[in-house]
Amino acid sequence: MERAEIGEISLEVLTAGEGRTLLFLHGGDYFAQHREFFERLAQRWRVIAPRHPGFGGSTRPDGFRTVHDLAYLYLDLLDRQDLRDVVLVGSSFGGWIALEMCVRCLQRVGRVVLIDSVGVKFGGREARDIADVYALPNAELLRRMFFDPARAAPDYAGLDNDEATSIARDRAATALYGWRPYMHNPGLCQWLHRVRVPTLVIWGENDGIVGPGYGEKLCRSLPDARFQIIRQAGHYPQIERAGEVADAVERFARAEVL
């Protein structure tokens, strides 16, 4: 895999395809399961998919502790590469990063796609908007994560040590950034009006981690957003329905007016 150097930070990054730039920000897990989705996207876009600092083989400066650091890092990335009119796509935890970027600066962002995003808290203090993935038995976790776990859930037994270590690092880094407050920024909701850019909110119909009702609320909280359900898909519709999600991104991002 290629690497991108941003200041002192060295990121694992997948770049593929040609054309307008699509920056994909991944979620907490299952990075390796995105191959088909990336291939589909690369047929139409220049895809940049960095692995976040601390994840996989990417380094993390000691001071990087919050999603705010990631948001500024990727805003820096857009500046340094002088990218314009970028299609910014974020899945799950990556959707949270995308939102944090957009409330800060929209200068280089043309369109936003949020896929089963987290990052915002809508319910009261005793409501659990986002399933506690760290407290779920594995079988239930997979049932909530995927429409069809038997097909989508990876088998880890055959991994080599490097691959397994990469995934362990993904999970530790997700915990580092998202443990408490759990997968959200309590202050973010009050700034969502700043995301004044056409936004598509995509949701897996069967997402048991953060349900479609949350997605609809998120959509309503954004100034220029529309909502699209992907059937027979869980928290990572781009893994279970790669072609369908890639098509949805395409239709949305190519449209002059929606």
Added chain:
Amino acid sequence: MKVWHFSEMAYHPAWPQLGESYRVIVPSRLYDPKIGADLYHRYLDEWALCDELGINIMTNEHHATATCADSVCTIPMAILARETKKVRLLALGMPIGNRNDPIRVAEEYATIDVISRGRLEMGFVKGVPFEISPANTNPAELMERFWEAHDLILKAMTSHDGPFNWEGRHFHYRQVNVWPRPWQQPHPPVWMPVGSPGSASEAAARSMTIGVLNTGWVRTPAIYEAYRKTAAETGRAVTLDKLAYMALIGVGETREEGWRRADQILGYSRTSGIVAPQFMNPPGYASDAQSAQALKTSGAGFRAGRIQSRDGRNLDPRTMTVADAIDAGLVFAGTPDDVFDQMRAFYDHVGGFGHLLMMGQGGLLDHKETVANLTLFSREVLPRVGEVAA
């Protein structure tokens, strides 16, 4: 050699109803406060008896579990600080990486030290992985929090000229000023439970006393060796009083009686690891390499292999017999002579230690049997413990 009596104050009446997890998700409706009160009082009575028997006292804490109903280690210590007069009081201890307020820890420890007129030994504990959920602390930052809290607590206990400032990564105070100051100067002895050579080295670099628990015949020597090596490298004297070992001890007038008591105390080992798998390895708690291994084995291997027989067989703590546990070095049991001989063999095998943390009560061992166990140990074994080094 100092000897300490330790019990987890288990709420064992709930055990038959617990199924596959004895921790984290166990509903407290299974706890009957009337039975719980009786249990607290009997465990406290047993520790109070230690003051007469010449056995020092050790408490610990765990959370959201029926295996250990001592959820605040300083509460029984506060009671015992007044109820006892002679023996030393070891809290092993406070999970300072999981607690939100290190200043409160300094205050609790300093108060107990003063009430007991300088008998406190204070433990700082990283905490087992399934303590993360009850505290909801970030597992990926746990050790950073631990060491920052450690540094702050010691500075707070040893600063006597008014407030100081602390704006660290994890803890922020602008007027740190702990009252009371501790009785012992500069502060009570500091302990840390240790389960690996790496942790032992970290403790050695700070002259902490290490409490080594459940590591047995196979894993303990490397831990002590790491401590001695780092201490030597950093120019610190290694005295035996820096090394402690915990064993479950059942002593009887006959071998059968001692083994029967040990078998009941082993209820501790047989239950304490029964935890729903999703709480066994929170991300970031263990090293990347350990977590990678756990991923490949669906978590099955994460805590396996922790208890081994002398010939290297993995022992399942749930089904471990007394004979297995003696072989593994976790239990010393039998007649007073048996217990002494097993302890001496272990002592020689690991290169010596200065504290025996005796689990003299565990599991279903009842009050009468616990009193008999402690009393017989005090009468027949305690007078000889100095001979192990001979």
